Amino acid sequence: MPHTGQENPPDLSVIVPLFNEEDNVRPLYEALSRVMQDQGLHYELVFVDDGSRDRTFANARDIALQDRRLRVIQFRRNYGQTPAMAAGIDHVRGRILITMDGDLQNDPADIPKLLQKIEDGYDIAVGWRMKRKEKFLTRRLPSMVANRIIGWVTGVPIRDNGCSLKAYRASIIKQVPLYSEMHRFIPAVSSVAGPQIVEVGVNDRKRLHGHSKYGLSRIYKVILDLITIKTLLNLIRHPMRLFGGSAGIAMALALLILFLETHTALSTGAFSLMQMSMALLFATLGIFLIFLGALCELIYRTGNFKLDDLSLLTATVDGVVPELAIDRPGDQSDDCASGPTSMGFCKDKAAL
């Protein structure tokens, strides 16, 4: 992405989707800038205005005109949180990305904690709101149940999928397909790349300005999406296995009916038209499914989501992962014995 005016890319990019948050823009900007400057980081902020109908964009633009480290992306209309995050991810240049909510419920002061985890060698650091400030029955209980289900189904047991405060290695998250309402499942989807995921306890604060945009109604959509994503992830890994398996069941059913029918026919001397057609029906289904599996293989081959690319992103070569250490002026902290500019640091395998 063209990012003229800045000569070397920032280490860290913070992505914040905003939707009708006119009162939160400036406090958010100030809080984030304070944290970044305290840490002495080379950073950029990316505010994505998701088609707000209030002064969100105007307020953000006023700040951006004074601070070149703030980039503002305005959508033509409201697309939702996931596209907003996707747009941010597509337009950042940092090697480490942080995503957070625009309503100040995430505490910018938690960012250094997440950052440290990425520097320690984790690929994804996920915020976990330890003391949530919301109503138990309508918000916290459903979310606890949902998180359990998500963790159980996807095999990535994260205690708080709903927390937007997360940190990623840019090279990985940029490869993960992100659309519709998938932001809740980023850790699950990126699990195909085999990343090291760690949870970090973060603050949860009460909303100061504006009002919440979520309700209970999203639960059924989450569950539907969950089933879809789980199936998709299996399908992508082995297209023929899923379709072939279903085809096998259909074929087995057809053969079973055929066998039973032949057995009966031998004693009674007549085939039942109804049961023979059932057998043929299931056999047809089986063939149909096998060809759909082949079609999926073809689609995967022509697509740009390649598991091979992902495998290298999280791989270690000779026990070393790509350099991610951040230059902080006057800061000598380093986890490995090697200097901050040398290749790599120890990869912590004790994730999760």
Add this chain to the structure above:
Amino acid sequence: MSQVELSVIVPVGERGGRILELYSTYRDAVAKTGFRYELIFVIDGLYREITQGFKDVKAGGEPITIINFSRSFGEATAISAGFQHAQGDLIMTLPAYEQIVSDRIPELIAACQDPQTDMVIASRHRQDHWFNRFQARAFNQILKYFADFPFTDMGCGVRVFRRQVLHEVEIYGDLHRFLPLLARQQGFSIREVQVAQAPSDMFFRLFRPGLYLRRALDLLIAVFLSKFNKRPLRFFGLLGAGATTVGLLGLLVLVFQRLVLSQPLADRPALLLCALLLVLGVQLIAIGLVGETIIFTHAREIKEYKIREIIN
């Protein structure tokens, strides 16, 4: 030649018999706006008299471009082809037959001058036969209900929009009718302006049955594109799960009747119906999954969002 500001594209198809008489009406209406304009007539098929007529008009020094297709490619293709040759920043499409009273044309163009509006569509205040009004209303109500599309006259070809709209929205086949719907999906803002229907448009029409079928398919595509664009499984999965559930429940009842109530199974058509529903359901779900695979593996090319502006 001075810079053209407004390009008017007129696709001339089978209903374009009177276009030569209409030409001066359109030209005068467009000229009233004061824009530097051009008129592009796309003749969709072999209509020799019309082509010859326009050649004569052009020979008379009028600012028109004539694009002549060798066969009929359809209205959407005609509009796209006209757009390829259009130079203006503002594009207007007009039908080759009078749909609205032409003195309202300048007003529509003026409405699109507003920086917050990317597209202006005309909606006829219809006064023709009740049957035509009824079918148009049904069509638009279906769109409103299933595709959340609030505008009331998709059949009206009078539209003014910024160049950017056709740059980003691809139309083909019969999709020109849904241009506003597709444009809105891309995040363009659309305004509808009520105008009076032209007297010559108020006649009773009965279309061929095949046309109704095509419209119904168009509607299905429009609804699918607008609602389940990114999540095909939500559409196919719901239908498939419904069919599978009904089929399975039916099969269970039949098996129960066979085993417990000892009713013979072999000669019951209900058995075949349930099995068919089950198979249909599985097929629908599988097709939805194929759709999801397409989206998932191509998600990084198909951008879901449209950006208006980036600062810094």
